[in-house]
Amino acid sequence: MRILMLTQYFPPETGAAQVRLLEIAKGIRAAGHEVEVVTAFPNHPEGIIPAPYRGRFFRRDEVEGIPVYRTWIYPVPRGSFWKRLLNYFSFVFSAAWGILKAGPADYLFVESPPLFIGFTVMFARRVKRAKVIFNVSDLWPESAVSLGLVTNNTLIGLTTRLEEHLYKISWRISTQTEGIVRTLQERGIPAEKLVLLPNGVDPALFQPGDPERRLVQELDLEGKFVILYAGTMGYAHGLEVALRAADILRRKEEGRDVVFLFVGDGSERPRLAKTAQELGLDNIRWVPFQPLGEIHRYYNLADVSLSTLRRYKLAEGVRPSKVFPGLASAKPLIYVGEGEGAKIIRESGGGLVLPPEEPERLAEAVLTLKSDPGLREEMGRRGREYVIRHYDWQSLVRRWLEGMGLLGDRRVESAAGRRERGVSSGETEVSEQELRVIDQELGSNVGDRKP
CATH class of the missing domain: 3.40.50.2000 (Glycogen Phosphorylase B;)
Known part of the structure; x- marks a missing residue:
């Protein structure tokens, strides 16, 4: 055939x-x-x-x-x-x-x-x-x-x-x-x-690994708690919520070492970068799109992975692809959205689900995971097992x-x-x-x- x-x-x-x-x-x-x-x-x-x-x-x-x-x-x-x-x-x-x-x-x-x-x-x-x-x-x-x-x-x-x-x-x-x-x-x-x-996802490509020292130094992530968003930055993703959460966290004593790492590009990237600059956010890192064979290196830098969606009618039927590499890499995932993507996270036990467009809730979830290494490890293990079983x-x-x-x-x-x-x-x-x-x-x- x-x-x-x-x-x-x-x-x-x-x-x-x-x-x-x-x-x-x-x-x-x-x-x-x-x-x-x-x-x-x-x-x-x-x-x-x-x-x-x-x-x-x-x-x-x-x-x-x-x-x-x-x-x-x-x-x-x-x-x-x-x-x-x-x-x-x-x-x-x-x-x-x-x-x-x-x-x-x-x-x-x-x-x-x-x-x-x-x-x-x-x-x-x-x-x-x-x-x-x-x-x-x-x-x-x-x-x-x-x-x-x-x-x-x-x-x-x-x-x-x-x-x-x-x-x-x-x-x-x-x-x-x-x-x-x-x-x-x-x-x-x-x-x-x-x-x-x-x-x-390909679980053989995305699997747990140690962060590369060179990348840690290059991106100034030494001693930081890293939240990774990797993928397209489009209007539907509603990434303003992450910038607002970053602004909230940098004002809290327990959130000053939190860094949001954005890897990718898209139609909203220039506007997001401008917003981050206007807010004076020094806890944001930007990296361009990476080839498939390289992106796992950035997941290994992360403590938590992030997927976000704006609130709109068809979002109920959306299943973001960026969910799966994070779970396969044994990283707890914060899913900001509703519908099928949220259902996957709940079924897997691999992360937290939050309503769209609520930066205070996102900041709170980041601090919850930051304060509990055992919870992060358990969510990471469950998430990887789930995608190997269902989404290879x-x-x-x-x-x-x-x-x-x-x-x-x-x-x-x-x-x-x-x-x-x-x-x-x-x-x-x-x-x-x-x-x-x-x-x-x-x-x-x-x-x-x-x-």
Whole structure:
């Protein structure tokens, strides 16, 4: 069986979607199937295309042995709504070339958002004559409307019609949360068409370890009690609550050695940094996005991990991916939010659950964990045991394939057949040296702690 993945985001970029998509691809291959990926040139979140890709329209890479067909995209670090639309639609059109260059496919796996990739899907399913597995990691435009980020009724109407058409033409609709499954069922999608693939973690990568002395010194964390937030900093995450809690804690005798370590980036990062500066917070550290293979080093610096969400309608069905690395690293987790994420923390016994947007409660929870090393150790142990049992990526992907009836289908194209297709002119493999350049240009280094 041959599966072609179509996604705007993929490693070496970092982020929840990128990690999930690579794990899905690896899981498909581990099940004995053929998998290829059509994606954009690396550019997210910095909005910079690395040197090895500049001046090109197309390039063939491999990521962990998986063939990846990359096409040009209009990069946008942080821009206006219209510039972001240009970013989305540039890939909508360029991805068609990647589809043509990729091999035959029985199934087309599509990552959404961005929803506009659906236009490419309509082309790809006809060219490849493949069944569509439409992966909905976030309901769009519903989530954007719920957060007040999209208010144009014409755009909402057009994207809703596109969304409904994609649901109609899909063979299966895969989702990351039970809340999305329920919402789609309420909208009339048959239950047999829906399959759950929750976010997970690689427990072998994220496991307890000692903090690196160099990082401790570089980030000025000697003798500090470290609260780690690692991941995207978007509007939905409501990270103001962490800054307000940091402000409260620095004014308390028992909280003066508490430091909040933010690792990542996102649309809200500049505003958060400005707020921290205005408040005069000296108990904040900033580190850019890290590659998947490096982020565990920052969890080993932490005493507690943190996940936050703003209060909004669709938050009930959100299951933040950043929850799982923290639990796997045996760090007690403070979950500020409601819904499915809160349910996981309560079931695991691996942390504390707080209501959104209440910084006083967050500051209090930090001091509770700080004062009780035994509680932290017990929560850490329970959290790690829980994710190993329920959220190991390899097991999740196998169950997902089984739920679609694809686990036993092992019709794989022969190696000779792949050689026959070969690598077309203009296609190249990415070298180790180029990978280092790409990582550096995408902000993989620790860099300056200041925003």
